[in-house]
Amino acid sequence: MTSRLSLALLEINNLAPSFMVADQCSKTADVRILGIESADGQGQCIKLVGNVAAVTAAAERGVELARRMGSFGLYSIMAAPLEVTLQLADPKPVISPLLGSSDNRKPRENAMAMTNALGLLETQGLVAALHATDDMLKASNVTLAGKEKIGAAYVTIMIRGDVAAVQTAIEVGKQTVERLGGKLILADVIARPHADLASLLP
Template identity: 30%
Template sequence: MKRAIGLLELKNITRGILAADAMLKAANVEIVMSQPLCPGKYVVMVAGDVGAVQSSVRSGKAAAKDENIVDEFVLPNMHDSVFAALSGCSEVKAIHALGVIETYSVASAIIAADVAAKAAAVELLDVRLARGMGGKAVVTLTGDVGAVNSAVRAGGQAIEAGGFLIDTLVLASPHKDLHSALF
């Protein structure tokens, strides 16, 4: 059985807590994240088998009501490096080319990170989720310039249609001091 990740991003904290409760009651899932984010949004992430996660997200969405949902996803097989980047545990030894994907939602940033990591041989550096950024999220990654270009393009295209993509950036050779300023 595959492990899946499901996420609901909500406009307000009370509906977020309600959704989290409904998600946990609906299926055999583990809560990965359940917390408020800027600017007063709430995010709930669960993990488990694909069917359980799908059921959990459906139940959370129904409890919270569609008008309170900012974004959502169910990823049946998330790339392992996304977990480390989400928790700030990626070991950054050196930045080669630097890629950045900026989004309007937490869910879209995680999707973009997953797609980027699967698209090319890159290292995810960080997936910053809306804290102190007005609800935006940012994915940073590194690798050789060709791989970074491919990964950023794929990650951006994956979320562009939903209107959550703000901008992308690839620096082929970032200044050495930028590394310590970012991480």
């Protein structure tokens, strides 16, 4: 990495909202997602690199979206950070044996572009998440893309399919979580995920 790059750090509560924000940031300006790092709980740090104007525009738009979704969001811009700071912001992922997931979601090289819509359902509590997943897969022609845990009982379920099918499934999942009395964090659809976001997904 070169010191001419600027670094934007966005702190967003929960994983599903951070995926939505990262997608929006990538679509707003010419930035590259360095990764999304978990603080072993709600807080997720989205790291963007690009020129200072681009990362600022992307970060502002991302935090605005987070707040519209009812999530916490803040950002900081480092213009031309030191190389040691960039290395600190881009650590190797560590797998949590407790959660069975990585603390730092980094773009995979040669990741295939995602042509399907992405549905995100995040709950606090595993019972509602698993029951909702079963109902979503039965209700619509979608496939399970992954399950991620970030600690504090937060679970994010990801599904893929065409836009209408994913929208139907996510609505069913949302209704299931509410019927079971689970805590719904986010239930939303990204119709056309940006390639940078797709490279972070399972």
